[in-house]
Amino acid sequence: MSQSTQKFSSTGTQASRVIGVLAIVVMAWVVISGLVFTPADVVQGESVRIMYVHVPSAWIAYLAFIVTAIASSFYIFAKRHSLGFDRVAGASAEVGVMFMAITLITGSLWGRLTWGEFWQWDPRLTTTTFLFVTYIGYLAVRRLDGSIEQRARRSGVIALLAVLEIPLVHFSVVFWRSLHQRATILDPNGDVKMDGLMLFTLFSGVVAFTLVFAWLVLHRQRTMLLSDLSNERGLDNAILARQNESVSN
Amino acid sequence: MSQTPKSRVVSAVLTKDLRIEARSRVVTNQVLPFAGLIMIMFAFALDNDDVLQRVAGGLIWLATIFSLFVIVQRSFAIDTSDSALDSLRVAGIDLSAVFLGKAIALTLQLIALDVVLIAAAFLLYQVHVSAGGLVLLVTCVICATTGLGFVGTLYGGLTAGTTGRETLLPLLLLPVVAPVLIAATRATEAAFGSGGAATSEGWAWVGLLTIFAAVFGIGGSLAFGPLIDE
Numbered sequence: 001m002s003q004s005t006q007k008f009s010s011t012g013t014q015a016s017r018v019i020g021v022l023a024i025v026v027m028a029w030v031v032i033s034g035l036v037f038t039p040a041d042v043v044q045g046e047s048v049r050i051m052y053v054h055v056p057s058a059w060i061a062y063l064a065f066i067v068t069a070i071a072s073s074f075y076i077f078a079k080r081h082s083l084g085f086d087r088v089a090g091a092s093a094e095v096g097v098m099f100m101a102i103t104l105i106t107g108s109l110w111g112r113l114t115w116g117e118f119w120q121w122d123p124r125l126t127t128t129t130f131l132f133v134t135y136i137g138y139l140a141v142r143r144l145d146g147s148i149e150q151r152a153r154r155s156g157v158i159a160l161l162a163v164l165e166i167p168l169v170h171f172s173v174v175f176w177r178s179l180h181q182r183a184t185i186l187d188p189n190g191d192v193k194m195d196g197l198m199l200f201t202l203f204s205g206v207v208a209f210t211l212v213f214a215w216l217v218l219h220r221q222r223t224m225l226l227s228d229l230s231n232e233r234g235l236d237n238a239i240l241a242r243q244n245e246s247v248s249n
Numbered sequence: 250m251s252q253t254p255k256s257r258v259v260s261a262v263l264t265k266d267l268r269i270e271a272r273s274r275v276v277t278n279q280v281l282p283f284a285g286l287i288m289i290m291f292a293f294a295l296d297n298d299d300v301l302q303r304v305a306g307g308l309i310w311l312a313t314i315f316s317l318f319v320i321v322q323r324s325f326a327i328d329t330s331d332s333a334l335d336s337l338r339v340a341g342i343d344l345s346a347v348f349l350g351k352a353i354a355l356t357l358q359l360i361a362l363d364v365v366l367i368a369a370a371f372l373l374y375q376v377h378v379s380a381g382g383l384v385l386l387v388t389c390v391i392c393a394t395t396g397l398g399f400v401g402t403l404y405g406g407l408t409a410g411t412t413g414r415e416t417l418l419p420l421l422l423l424p425v426v427a428p429v430l431i432a433a434t435r436a437t438e439a440a441f442g443s444g445g446a447a448t449s450e451g452w453a454w455v456g457l458l459t460i461f462a463a464v465f466g467i468g469g470s471l472a473f474g475p476l477i478d479e
Binding site: 076130137165169 | 407408411413417420423435454457464465468472476
C-alpha cells in the first residue's frame, strides 16, 4: 500500500477519538440526568424532557448552517479556492439537515403534548421548515453532475444566497403570524426561569450535541475527501491497470 | 479591445429573449393557457364563491409562481441547447449584464401573465378593486414580478444544462419565493379588500417585495457569473 493511500485509510485521528469519547460521556450524562435526575415541569409535566433533545438539536442545526455559510464564503472569496472548505461546508450541511429533522420531529411531538397540535403556523417553526427544505436543495445541488470545482462553486453560491433568503423568509412569516413559546434561556431581560439541574442538563445537552456535530463533520469531510480522491484517481487507475495487462500479456 | 457597454448587453439580451418569445409564442400559446387552467382547477377544487373571492390573491400568485418554473426552464433550455451561454462567455461579455437582460425579459413576461390572471380573477372569482386598490395592485405586480424575475433567472442559470433540472428548480425556488408569495398575496388581498382588509395594509407588504427584489437583484448580479462560469 502506498504512503498516500495509507495516510487516508482511516478517517479517525487522535483528536477525533478524544472528541468521540467526550461526546459519549457527556451524552450518557444528559440521558441519565434528563430522564432520571431532573424533575418534571410544573406545567408541562414529563413532556418537558423532550427539551433536552429539541433545544440542543435546534442549536446544532443553526450552528451547522452558519458553519456551511462561513466555509462557503472562505471557498468563494479566498484567493486560493481550497476544496477543503467546500468539503467542510458540505459535511456541515448534511449533519445540519439531520439535526434539523430531529428538531422538527421532536418539536412536533412536544407541540402535540403542550399545544395539542403536531403543527402550528408559527414563525420560528415555519422558518425552520423553510431552512430544512432550502438545505435539502443545497444537498441536491452538490449532487449535480460536473467537476468537483463546479460542485464547490455552485453549492457555495447557494449557501451564501440562503444567508440572504432566511432573514427574508423569517420576517415575512413573523409579519404573517406568531404563537411560538418565547425564548426562555435567552430572555432579553436576562432572567433565567429554570430549575438549576434542568438548566445544567440542558447546557450539557448543548455541549454533547456540539461534540457529536464536530465528530460527525470531521469524519464526513474526510470520507468526502476519500470519495473525491477515488473519483479523481479512478480513471488513472483504470488506464494503469489496462497498461499493466498489456505488458503482462 | 474595448468591452461592450453593459447597457448594450442588457438591451441586446432583453431584445433577444423577447424576440424569441414573439416568434415562438410559447408564453401566449402554452404558459397562459396553463396558468388559466390552474385558476379554473382551483375553482373546481374550492367550489365556493365566497372562499374563491377570499383567496383570489393567493391563487393568482400561486399560478404565477407555477408558470415561472415553466418560463425559466424554457428560457435557459434555449440558451444551453446551442451553447449560447458559452458563446457569450467566450465573447468576454459581462455576465451580470446578461443576468439583468434575462431578468428584465422574464419580469415583462410575468407582468403580461399577471394582467391576464388578474382579469381572470375579476371574471371567475368576482373580485372588485377600488381606485386606491388599483394603484396598490399595479405597484405590487411590478415589485413582485421584478423579484421573481431576478430569483428565477439566478436559479435558472444554476440548473441550466444539468440533468434533473425540471425537478430541482422547483425544489430550490419554492422556499426562496415564499416571501414573495406571502407578501404579494397579502398586498393583493388588501387591493381587493378580501376579508375586509384595508388598502393601506397592503403597502407594508409592497415594501417587503421591494426589499426582496433589491436583495436578489444585487445578489444575482454578483452570483450569476460565478454560477454559470464553468
